[in-house]
Amino acid sequence: MTDKHELRATMRAERKRLAGLDPEAASRAAEQADALPAGDTVAVYRAIGSELDMDALSLALERAGRTLCLPVVVERDEAMLFRRWSPGEPLELDDAGIPAPLPLAGTLTPDLILTPLLAFDATGARLGQGGGYYDRTFAVVPHAIRIGFAYAGQEVERLEVEPHDIRLHGVLTEKGYRALP
Structure with a gap:
């Protein structure tokens, strides 16, 4: 078996x-x-590198009347918080160096969290970047529906799951939305 780093x-x-x-x-x-x-309040993200870009989806969700928010890292080993955001509003780098809304934006609790990922499987297991930010956050917002946003080609046969890993409820790819068990 390949280790997580590889x-x-x-x-x-x-x-x-x-x-x-x-x-x-x-x-x-x-x-x-x-x-x-x-879900009235949806957490989106600002894509970094080759992550699937969220701009078009953010606009579509806003047009549908959903309130958007972005994750913010305020302490590296803690859960993220979410601040209200609309496309085009100013952003600043948070403690992890990720673009985030300004503090005056106000904090929200999302009903639905869209998350980037490196890989996922049919059981809802997710491989992230390794910082643990999303798993820590999922643990403190257990009611939120967790949706991966990825290329369909990022699906793998099976991911190893550790005790701290929290599964996704579904995944949205260029091929459509799929609920996961």
């Missing part, structure tokens, strides 16, 4: 390859916004 490196390369092959994947995924589970 698997992350492999899946980063694969995600970068998929991004180069299909620059319209994010737009096609955004067309499926209506298929996402209900």
Whole structure:
């Protein structure tokens, strides 16, 4: 079995390859916004590197009347918090160096959390970047529906799950939305 460090490196390369092959994947995924589970407040993210870009989906969700928020790292070993955000509003780097809303934006608790990932499997297991931010956050917002946002090609046969790993409820790809067990 490949260790997580090697698997992350492999899946980063694969995600970068998929991004180069299909620059319209994010737009096609955004067309499926209506298929996402209900939830008035939706946490989106600002894509970094080859993560599937969230811009078109954020606009579609906002047009559908959903309130958006972005995750903010305020302490490296703690759960993230979420601040209200609309596309086009100013951002500043948080403690992890990720673009985040300004403190005056106000804190929200999301009903639905869209998360980037490196890999996922059919059981809802998710391989992230390794910082643990999303798993710590999922643990303190257990009612939120957890949805991976990824290229369909990021699905793997099986991921090893550790006790702190929290599974996804579904995944949205350029091929549509799929609920996971």
